[in-house]
Amino acid sequence: MLLLLYGDTIKEEYINEEVCFLADYLMKKSSLKTEGKDTNQKINFYIIVKSFLYRLTCEYDINFLNDYKLQEFLTAHIISLYNRQKNNEKIINPYKEDLLKNYKKDYEIISENIYILEEDLGIKLDDNEMTYILMHIVAALERMKQNVDELRVLVMCHAGIGTSQFLAEKLKNQFKIKIEDVVSSHYVKSRLFIKPEEFSQKYDLIITTTPLMGAPIPWIEVNPILTNEDVDKINKTLNEVSRNLPIKEETTIKNKTPLTSVKEKKTNENSKILFSTLLKKENILLDKNVEDWKSSIIIAGEPLLWEKKITADYLRAMVNNALDNDPYFVFAPGIALAHANPKYGVIELGGSFLRLKEPVHFGHKKNDPVKFVIALSVLEGKDNLDMIFKLMNTLCSKEAFEELVNAKDYMEIIDIFKKFEKQ
Known part of the structure; x- marks a missing residue:
């Protein structure tokens, strides 16, 4: 290295x-x-x-x-x-x-x-x-x-304007930051604790030569000369602060995209498999009572059996998968993604959604009890993994989880998945 x-x-x-x-x-x-x-x-x-x-x-x-x-x-x-x-x-x-x-x-x-x-x-x-x-x-x-915009920094010095500008220029040359203002410590202290929202909306970080205990936004004290120790401290602080900032949307290319590329992109997007496209009234089960986790998997998987997406052996294989490998597929709080090896009876791609009336325990240390059980029958293909990626992201969203809990019928369930799959 x-x-x-x-x-x-x-x-x-x-x-x-x-x-x-x-x-x-x-x-x-x-x-x-x-x-x-x-x-x-x-x-x-x-x-x-x-x-x-x-x-x-x-x-x-x-x-x-x-x-x-x-x-x-x-x-x-x-x-x-x-x-x-x-x-x-x-x-x-x-x-x-x-x-x-x-x-x-x-x-x-x-x-x-x-x-x-x-x-x-x-x-x-x-x-x-x-x-x-x-x-x-x-x-x-x-x-x-x-993908994060440059940090908006307020530079604050207790000495004169010359020292403040000296520090600001050194910071500009060494770090990827946007210095919004260079002010005296007296000015900041007279306003910071009276109108804290004014500062938190305008700045992401204060770099100061004097302590700012109790400040409502992150701050770091440095020597105006900027020692090696100061540089290390600033780097670490910038990393920590930038991680908590919202990620900006991907910038669009201003140059015109060839028409053929646009058509290809639309074709690829339309051909992608999404979990919402697998759902319909018959494979969305809401507020069902079950005896235990085994019966929840069976009930979730039965619509796939009736639709001839799987065989009866695959239902048993999904239960055995949990018995043999522990409930690793309870991958987030309240969510189980039941599946098994396709060789045990997958006929074609399919998916179903079960919302339990009362959550059940699968034996997972962190993510029990389970409210939603999704049964999947998946065949070979990268598109299927892409679908699972989007499906799991949707289920991990707290907002989506709450909407799925409160959905009144199967149409709302489908609409919720469609909405979050686009994000």
Whole structure:
């Protein structure tokens, strides 16, 4: 790594860029190894990874769930990791120490939630494996930062205007920030605690040469000369603050797009499989009473049997999947995504939705009890994984969850899925 060559003098932005490059390389390498693998195995890992990303989303208060690249390549990496573990193959991460040093907080969050992968996969991960996972998460965070507008910064000094301008120019030259105002500490302190909303709406961060205890927005105290220690502190603060900012919409290309490309894009979008397109009155079951989790899977899957999407063997296989592998498919609070290996009786693609009158326990430590049971019959094909990605994202949305709980009929259920699949 660059750190090994240049030591601690290298800027953090280069470290981040290199981590992204290495993570991207590992992602592509892992994905090539898993091409052509069993579809059911991919779906199993897909769900387990989504459960892990759901927990990280809660911990960071940042949405990892919509990052398709992270979902795809982290799944591929976890499949490779799992196969290594089963073959008793050890791996050494040569960048482990540098990652632990530069991303200590991120590593702690991953360590606290790694049990999801360990328990669902029946394996134990060491620092080498976890730091490779860390690289994927850091790369995702860096991608998010690229889609966030420059931080709006207020520079505040207790000395004269000359010192203030000196500090502002040094900040402009060293950091990707937008300095909105340069003011005296007297001005800020006379207004900050009287009209806090004025500051929180206008600025994301205050960089100050004097303490601002109790300020309503993030602040950091620095020396106007900007020491190396100050630069490190500012970098860390900018990273933390930017992670909590909303991600801007993708910018549209101003140049005209060729007509053929527009047509191709529309054709591809129309041909994509969505869960909402599988739903109809007959396979949406609302407010049903069940004896236990087994009967909930059977009831959820029966519409697929009547529609001749599956055989009776597949119903039993979905129950056995939970018995044999634990309820890993209860991937988020209140949600079970029941499925099994297609070889046990999938005839064609299908899906159904069951809302239980009273939630039932599947035996999941974190995500019980379950309110919604979705039964899926999935065949080979990337489009099917794309559908599952959008389906799980919809179900992980708190807003969508509440709307599905309160929906009055099957038409509302379909409309809710359609609405959130577009997001």
